[in-house]
Amino acid sequence: MKKLAKNINLYHYVIRTLLSLIVYGVFILLLLLPVETFGESIIKTSVLIALSVIVFIVLVANFILPAFIYKCYGYSIKEDYVVFQKGVLFRRKDYIPIKRIQHIEKMHGPIQTLFNISSLIIYTAGSNDMLLGLPIDQADDIIHDIREQLQLYLDSDEVKEDDR
Amino acid sequence: MTDKYHIAKRKYIYDVFKSLFFSIFLVFFISPHILETENEEIFSLSNIQAIIVLLIFFLSLITQFIIYWMIYKRHLFSNQDKSFLIEKGLFFKRKINLPYKNIHTISIKRNLFDMILGLSKLQIDTGTTASMMPEAHLTLDKTYAPVLKKHIEDRIKLKDVEIPSPVDFLANEEENNDYFYQLKWYNLIGMGIIKPGFLSALGVLTLILFGFIMTFLGLDSTINLTAAFLTILLSFGGLSILLVIGLSLYHLIRYWNFRITIEDKHIMYQYGLINRVEFKLATSKINAVHIKRSILYRLLNYYELNISVLGIGDQNQDNQIKIETKAILPLVKFDILSEFLNHIDYQTQEEKENIKPKTYSKLNFVILPTIILLIVAITPHLFGFFDYSKLISPMIVQFLSLILIIIALYLRLKNHHYTISNNQFIFQRQPFTIKKTIIKRHRIQSISYKQTPILLIEGIGNIGIKYKDLKGNITMRSYPKSDFDELKNKLLTKD
Numbered sequence: 135m136k137k138l139a140k141n142i143n144l145y146h147y148v149i150r151t152l153l154s155l156i157v158y159g160v161f162i163l164l165l166l167l168p169v170e171t172f173g174e175s176i177i178k179t180s181v182l183i184a185l186s187v188i189v190f191i192v193l194v195a196n197f198i199l200p201a202f203i204y205k206c207y208g209y210s211i212k213e214d215y216v217v218f219q220k221g222v223l224f225r226r227k228d229y230i231p232i233k234r235i236q237h238i239e240k241m242h243g244p245i246q247t248l249f250n251i252s253s254l255i256i257y258t259a260g261s262n263d264m265l266l267g268l269p270i271d272q273a274d275d276i277i278h279d280i281r282e283q284l285q286l287y288l289d290s291d292e293v294k295e296d297d298r
Numbered sequence: 299m300t301d302k303y304h305i306a307k308r309k310y311i312y313d314v315f316k317s318l319f320f321s322i323f324l325v326f327f328i329s330p331h332i333l334e335t336e337n338e339e340i341f342s343l344s345n346i347q348a349i350i351v352l353l354i355f356f357l358s359l360i361t362q363f364i365i366y367w368m369i370y371k372r373h374l375f376s377n378q379d380k381s382f383l384i385e386k387g388l389f390f391k392r393k394i395n396l397p398y399k400n401i402h403t404i405s406i407k408r409n410l411f412d413m414i415l416g417l418s419k420l421q422i423d424t425g426t427t428a429s430m431m432p433e434a435h436l437t438l439d440k441t442y443a444p445v446l447k448k449h450i451e452d453r454i455k456l457k458d459v460e461i462p463s464p465v466d467f468l469a470n471e472e473e474n475n476d477y478f479y480q481l482k483w484y485n486l487i488g489m490g491i492i493k494p495g496f497l498s499a500l501g502v503l504t505l506i507l508f509g510f511i512m513t514f515l516g517l518d519s520t521i522n523l524t525a526a527f528l529t530i531l532l533s534f535g536g537l538s539i540l541l542v543i544g545l546s547l548y549h550l551i552r553y554w555n556f557r558i559t560i561e562d563k564h565i566m567y568q569y570g571l572i573n574r575v576e577f578k579l580a581t582s583k584i585n586a587v588h589i590k591r592s593i594l595y596r597l598l599n600y601y602e603l604n605i606s607v608l609g610i611g612d613q614n615q616d617n618q619i620k621i622e623t624k625a626i627l628p629l630v631k632f633d634i635l636s637e638f639l640n641h642i643d644y645q646t647q648e649e650k651e652n653i654k655p656k657t658y659s660k661l662n663f664v665i666l667p668t669i670i671l672l673i674v675a676i677t678p679h680l681f682g683f684f685d686y687s688k689l690i691s692p693m694i695v696q697f698l699s700l701i702l703i704i705i706a707l708y709l710r711l712k713n714h715h716y717t718i719s720n721n722q723f724i725f726q727r728q729p730f731t732i733k734k735t736i737i738k739r740h741r742i743q744s745i746s747y748k749q750t751p752i753l754l755i756e757g758i759g760n761i762g763i764k765y766k767d768l769k770g771n772i773t774m775r776s777y778p779k780s781d782f783d784e785l786k787n788k789l790l791t792k793d
Contacts, residue, residue, distance in 0.1 A: 215790045226748040226762075231790050234743050260585075260743035261764040261771075 135208035135219060138251075138267035142207070145249045145267065146200035154192045161189050199223070209265055211279055216256060218265045233287045234258040238280060240273045256280075302376040302385075303464055308415050308483065309437040310370050317362035318543065322536055325355045348528035355532070375436055377461040382422070382450060384434050394434050398453045400424045405432075406443045414550050414571060416483055418443035422450070439464060478638070481556040481569075485629050489553070490546030492594035492629075493602075494731040499541055501702075507534050509695040516688035527691060553628060560641055567626065581642040583607050585741045585766040588624075589635070592731040601635045603627035606767035644736055645720050652715035652726075655776035658756045662776045663711035668704055675700060706730065716774055718788050723763070725772055735772060737765050742789055747782045748773075761785065 139145075164182060172178040199222045208219045216235075218228040235256055242252035246266075252273045253266040268276065287293065365388065373386040382401070384394040403423045412418060418440040421432035438446060442464045449461055481489075490496065507530050515526050554571035563581050588604040595602065604624045627638060639645070655663070675696065709729035716725040723742065726734045742765055749759040753776070761774040761782050 213791075215786075221749075223751050224748070225754065225759075226746050228744055228746040229786055229790055230744045231742070233740070258743035258764070260766040263744060 135210050135217070138204060138207050138209075138265075139249070139269045139272075140204065141249050142251065142267040143200050143204050145246070145251060146203050147197070148249075149245060150196045150200060154196045157189060157192050161185050203267070207265075207267065209268075209276075211276065211283075213283070216280060218263055220265070228263045230256050230258060230261070230263055232280060232283045233292075235280065235284055238277050240277060242270060300376050300378060301461065301463065302374040303461070305370070305373045305375070305437045306417055306439045306442070306464070307370070308439075309417060310366060311415055311487075312411060312417075312437075313366035313370070314363065315543065317359055317366060318539060320362065321355050321358040322539075324358050325351055325532070325536070345524055345528060348525055348532065352528070352532055352535075355535070377449075377453070382434075382453070384436065396422055396424060396434060398450070401450065401454055404447050404450055406447060408440065412437075412440070414483075414547070414554065416440050420446060476559065477557045478560045479558040479627060479630065479634060481553055481629060483550065483554075486550045486553050486556075487546040489549045489629055490544075491542055492592060492598060492600065493545070493549070494592040496541065496545055497593065497730075499545075500538060503534065503537055503541070505695060505699065507537075509692050509699075512691040512695075513689060516692065519688075523688065553625075556628065558626065560638075565626070565642070579607055584642055586735055586737040586770070587639065587642070587644055589734040589736070590731055595629075596732070599631065601627070601630050601632060603630065603635055603638065606765065606770060644738075645722060652717050653777075653781060654715040655711070655758075655774075657758050657776065657778050659711055659776055662753075662756075663714070664704070664707045667707050671700065671703060714775065716785075718785070723789060725763070725774060727772075727774075737763070739789055741765050743770075745786060745789060747779065 164178070164185060167178075169175045169178050172181070202222045206219070206222050206225065210217045215232060216230045218230070220226055220228070235258055237257050239255040239257065240252050241255070246252055247270075250270055251267050252270045253264055254268055254273050254276060255262055255264045369386070369388050372388055372391070373384075375382070375384045377383075378395070380399070381395050381397045384392075384396070386392055386394075401422055401424060405421045405423075407419045407421060408417070409419075416439065417437055420436045420438055420443050422434040422436075423432040436446075442462075445462055446464075511530060512527070515521050515523065551571045553569045556569035557567065559566045565579055565581060567577055584605050584607050586606040588606070590602040590604065591600070592602075603626050605626050606624065627635060630638075706729040710727070713729060713732050714727050716723065718724070718739075721739045723737045723739060724734060725737075726732060742763060744764045746762040746764075747759045748762060753759050756776075758776050758778050759782065761777050762771055763774070764771045
């Protein structure tokens with residue numbers, strides 16, 4: 135299984151922190167607000183308990199899980215299919231038959247460009263699978279490899295057989 | 299002797315609906331006033347009064363069923379030498395003799411109910427000013443009505459022709475139709491009851507009436523619980539009948555005149571009363587087939603076949619999802635199903651080797667969900683503020699629901715398996731309504747192996763398969779990696 139870009143963990147720390155800022159902000163604001171704002175103290179306590187649980191989950195997703203992304207994520211291109219391996223706690227492996235691929239998309243936003251990484255999305259007629267964190271030039275090579283294998287199938291008689 | 303013929307038999311359905319509505323009207327609007335209770339609230343009826351109300355409902359219903367049947371049996375028409383004769387009436391018998399030469403106009407009319415039931419009303423008018431209404435009218439099958447009309451017109455023109463029999467005529471009509479499959483009105487009415495929705499709705503109704511409502515009533519010490527129970531029992535009966543009527547009417551209107559024609563590599567189908575749908579699709583565009591069998595379907599040995607086809611169930615240009623059924627054979631016997639599947643190049647033979655979840659299957663499918671369920675069910679009782687003597691009905695409902703859910707969990711495991719044969723992937727699932735999906739190997743778009751933290755500990759995972767369809771994915775639970783690898787090799791690698 136091939137690995138993603140080496141800086142993928144750092145990218146996830148940054149992007150997840152940015153996305154989680156609003157949750158942390160609301161939690162801090164709630165701590166600082168006087169009890170009278172809530173009418174009864176029990177309401178503030180209840181909201182704080184509920185938000186604490188959410189903040190705990192966000193903290194784990196923000197600072198603990200990214201440490202394992204480089205280790206757990208990966209991809210490989212076989213003769214008949216492409217494999218994406220994803221997930222730290224909830225793991226999954228997606229197998230996409232090359233023959234069923236309709237088109238492939240590479241994209242990278244401003245933050246991804248800063249980290250020199252991109253996302254690869256493979257579309258079939260009934261699904262789309264994304265892998266985030268490939269070095270930009272490596273993504274181009276993957277697309278090229280898949281395209282070549284797909285063309286072999288498209289030029290063969292097997293296409294007509296499958297369409298029948 | 300001249301042959302006498304009955305009016306259309308399905309007019310009796312119309313009479314059945316009339317009987318039901320009249321009986322419900324009688325119970326809900328007339329009975330409380332007849333009983334003259336001190337407090338007229340429905341929950342204040344005594345046991346005897348509630349039983350009387352029940353008796354009135356059923357007696358009224360049965361009496362009307364019998365009377366309407368006798369009226370139907372006595373409603374006849376025949377051809378006399380120079381006149382057309384109609385005989386009808388049970389208590390007030392009437393014979394309407396219409397001399398052909400006096401017949402002024404003959405018309406055929408249909409209202410919405412007639413259209414639903416496939417009926418037409420043939421009205422015969424002699425042009426008299428004594429009555430504004432036509433002198434005679436007959437309820438006939440919609441295809442037979444024009445035939446009888448033509449016959450009467452021929453007789454007016456002094457042609458010596460015999461009246462055509464409605465039975466023979468309909469039989470000939472059916473023979474002439476070149477449909478691979480069609481649904482009759484009585485199939486559609488039956489579908490309302492035997493499709494899974496009916497039993498599910500009945501279950502929900504039981505839960506609401508005998509579970510929730512009885513719980514609230516039990517908390518109020520001023521209510522006579524026995525009378526309330528009988529009233530709820532009555533409501534349950536009434537609502538169940540309304541449910542049957544509603545579902546039957548829904549299927550009748552939705553799938554009205556359902557017909558399928560097969561032409562080489564194409565299937566044409568049409569159905570619907572209000573929104574008539576006509577489709578022609580190429581068999582090569584079918585991506586998956588789904589065979590569904592509810593409990594009642596299995597008892598009566600019926601099958602339902604759905605298909606996944608591009609363009610149906612997909613989004614249109616305005617980005618709105620087309621609400622379009624994929625039920626290509628909503629109610630069929632095995633021989634027709636098998637013939638149809640063969641035509642679209644899918645095999646129906648029984649799978650030889652079903653691969654079931656083995657590792658921790660009982661734990662994941664039955665034990666863990668049962669434990670969670672029991673915790674949810676028992677927790678409120680631990681606080682002990684219920685007066686159980688007043689909550690017998692809800693307690694029984696809760697106990698029965700628990701038993702039913704545990705049975706469902708067990709059946710979910712029992713029916714959960716897949717197999718691969720003849721280039722087809724076949725997956726069966728669901729506890730009560732068994733659904734079997736067949737996908738051709740080359741129609742599979744991607745497969746995946748998913749592991750939650752619990753499944754990671756158990757060393758197993760869920761297999762996901764995506765195929766061409768809106769939400770076209772299936773999940774097979776609790777399979778070891780070795781099963782997945784074998785499946786992956788069979789589905790994705792070259793032969």
